[in-house]
Amino acid sequence: MIRNEKELFRIYKTLYQSLGPQSWWPGETPLEVMVGAVLTQNTAWSNVEKAIQNLKKSGVLSLKKLRALSLKKLSQWIRPSGYFNLKAKRLKVLIDWFWTRAQGKAARLKKINLASLRKDLLGVYGVGPETADSILLYALDKKTFVVDAYTKRIFSRHGFIREDESYENVKNIFEKALPKSLKIYNEFHALIVKVGKDFCRKKPLCSLCPLEKDLGFLTHDSPLTTHDRFNDAKTYGH
Ligand code: SF4
DSSP: OOOOTTHHHHHHHHHHHHHOOOOOOOOSSHHHHHHHHHHTTTSOHHHHHHHHHHHHHTTOOSHHHHHHSOHHHHHHHTGGGSSHHHHHHHHHHHHHHHHHHHTTOHHHHHTSOHHHHHHHHHTSTTOOHHHHHHIIIIITOOOOOOOOHHHHHHHHHTTSSOTTOOHHHHHHHHHHHSOSOHHHHHHHHHHHHHHHHHTOSSSOOGGGSTTGGGGGGSOTTSSSOHHHHHHHHHHHTO
16 A cells, blocks of 8 residues: 555654654764764664764864874774774765865855755765765755655555665655755654654554554555554553
8 A cells, every 4th residue: 555645744743743853963063964974874873973972082073184094093983883994985985075076165065956966975985875865964954855764664664655665766755745845854854763763663662653643544454464563562561
């Protein structure tokens, strides 16, 4: 079953009213957001925080210092984020791109149109669509919707998409359904991450989740079955 995408905006409002503003991205500067967007690949944010703290404490979280830092040293500082050798290489390439493309000035990148900048970023080593859109939305104020694994899990369980739907298709579905607003794109992705972390786990905690009522829209052949919900209730005593 694929539901009417217009209902996505109603879901956004439900989440915003229940969980409040999330005040993302947790980063003080566009550079810090870019660094965080690479470090968060395949790891929990708590590990990214430790890596960013290491960079801050060492006084190297500036474009000039990061460019001068050896790959070996950089990988040591970001070790808590996992895959640190690979991520150090990716960071170095992204930082060089930021320097050559805009001399490290986010304001210059903001002046470039979204389609062209997104294409450019996607050509940078180690930058996939989720990383590119996170940088564009949260560091550069571009209206592009970020999709992650939680988005696919939650909205396939609620019958809007298939779980194996492509990144671009999911992004298009959300962008068509929502008002083209930086604030809504920003908050909705952050709210989705909160729901994914706190409730919509592999074994969902539906009875505690603000979207539980929305499951009533689903039919018996929906991706999350009555059986799943019954097990959830049994497991968590609700
Ligand atoms: S936990 Fe349940 S109600 Fe909440 S988003 Fe996941 S499937 Fe929906």
